[in-house]
Amino acid sequence: MPPPSDTPTPILPALPERPSVSYVMPVLNEEGFLESAVRTILAQDYAGEKELVLALGPSRDRSDEIARRLAAEDPRVRLVANPERDIPAGLNRAIAASRHAVVVRVDAHSELTPDYTRRGIGALRREGAANVGGVMRAAGRGAVQRAIARGYNSPFGLGGGAYHGEGAAGPAESAYLGIFRREAIEAVHGYDPTILRGEDWELNLRLRRAGYTVWFESALGVTYWPRASFGDLARQFFATGTWRAVLVRRYGRENPWRFFVPGALVLGIAASLAGLVLLTAGVLPWASGWSLLLAPAACYLLGVVFAVTRIPEQRGLRDHLLTAVALVTMHLSWGSGFLRGILFGGGRVVDRSRV
Structure with missing residues (x-):
C-alpha cells in the first residue's frame, strides 16, 4: 500500500554489513519447545553481535526454570518479566529491553533455519525495507498434529x-514473525497492547500506512509447530477469529475480503441446520424448500472433500479424515470467533490453548 500523496516515504539509514541483532520472544507455558527454539536462535550462522531477550509471562510449567538455566549458560540470553502475559505486551517489553539496530521477532513454537538471520538482513539492506518475513512451514510429530x-x-x-x-x-x-528495523518499530510505537491476536498484521498495517515497505522473502524458512489437538486448535482459532473481527471494526476496508469468508460460512451452515430442522419438523415442505436451505452446508462439504483430495502428504483413509477434521475445525472456529468479535468486540477473549 503506497503512502498518502502528502506523506513522504520515510528513508531508513543504511545498515552496516553485519548489524547487531536483538531477538525478542514472548514465553508462556512453553517447556516442551523453549529450549529447542532458543538453540536454533543462538546457532544462527550470522557473524554479527546477537542477543536474545525472553519476556516471561506467568507460566504454570517449567518455562521460567528453563529460561533461567539458558540465561545462566549464555550471557547473550536476557530475561524480562511480562506480568500482563499477553503477546504484544511481552514483545514491547522485550524490545524496550533490547539494544540493537535490527529486531527479530521469534517464537517458542518456531525454529529458524540456520541462514534465517543472514538472509533476512540481506533482504533488509537490499530492499530498504522496514520488516522482512519468510515462509512459515508447519510441521507435526503425531498424526493429529x-x-x-x-x-x-x-x-x-x-x-x-x-x-x-x-x-x-x-x-x-504482512510478515510471519519479522526482521525489523528498530527505527521503524519505534516510529509507529511498537505493538498495540490492546490487540491480543493478529498483532503482527496490525503492526505491519501501521508500518505500511507510514510509508514503509514490508517485504516477503521466499528464501527465508521457519518451522512452526502448531497445536497438537483439535480442541486446542479450536480454542486458538476462535480467539484468532475474534480479534480479526476487532481489526475489521477498527480498520474496515483495509482488511482483505478473505477475512470475511469464514464468518459467512458459519452463517450459511447455521441457516442450513435451521432449515433441516424446519423441514424435518414439517414446518416447511420438502418439495419446495430443501434445495435452497441445504445448499450452503452441501456445498461446503463438497468443498472439504475436494480440498482433502488436493492436499499432499497424506497416507491412507485415516490421514484424509484427520485432514478433513482439521480443516473444518479451522474454518468453523475462526468463523464463529469472527462473528462473536463483530457483535461484541474482543473483550478478554484470549488463546488459552497453551495453558
Whole structure:
C-alpha cells in the first residue's frame, strides 16, 4: 500500500554489513519447545553481535526454570518479566529491553533455519525495507498434529498471506514473525497492547500506512509447530477469529475480503441446520424448500472433500479424515470467533490453548 500523496516515504539509514541483532520472544507455558527454539536462535550462522531477550509471562510449567538455566549458560540470553502475559505486551517489553539496530521477532513454537538471520538482513539492506518475513512451514510429530500442519500449509486451510506458501519475493501485506528495523518499530510505537491476536498484521498495517515497505522473502524458512489437538486448535482459532473481527471494526476496508469468508460460512451452515430442522419438523415442505436451505452446508462439504483430495502428504483413509477434521475445525472456529468479535468486540477473549 503506497503512502498518502502528502506523506513522504520515510528513508531508513543504511545498515552496516553485519548489524547487531536483538531477538525478542514472548514465553508462556512453553517447556516442551523453549529450549529447542532458543538453540536454533543462538546457532544462527550470522557473524554479527546477537542477543536474545525472553519476556516471561506467568507460566504454570517449567518455562521460567528453563529460561533461567539458558540465561545462566549464555550471557547473550536476557530475561524480562511480562506480568500482563499477553503477546504484544511481552514483545514491547522485550524490545524496550533490547539494544540493537535490527529486531527479530521469534517464537517458542518456531525454529529458524540456520541462514534465517543472514538472509533476512540481506533482504533488509537490499530492499530498504522496514520488516522482512519468510515462509512459515508447519510441521507435526503425531498424526493429529501432522493433519493440523497440513491445514496450515494449504491454501484450503489458512490461505491468504504469502508466508503460508511459496510465492515470489516482493512487497507484502504482512510478515510471519519479522526482521525489523528498530527505527521503524519505534516510529509507529511498537505493538498495540490492546490487540491480543493478529498483532503482527496490525503492526505491519501501521508500518505500511507510514510509508514503509514490508517485504516477503521466499528464501527465508521457519518451522512452526502448531497445536497438537483439535480442541486446542479450536480454542486458538476462535480467539484468532475474534480479534480479526476487532481489526475489521477498527480498520474496515483495509482488511482483505478473505477475512470475511469464514464468518459467512458459519452463517450459511447455521441457516442450513435451521432449515433441516424446519423441514424435518414439517414446518416447511420438502418439495419446495430443501434445495435452497441445504445448499450452503452441501456445498461446503463438497468443498472439504475436494480440498482433502488436493492436499499432499497424506497416507491412507485415516490421514484424509484427520485432514478433513482439521480443516473444518479451522474454518468453523475462526468463523464463529469472527462473528462473536463483530457483535461484541474482543473483550478478554484470549488463546488459552497453551495453558
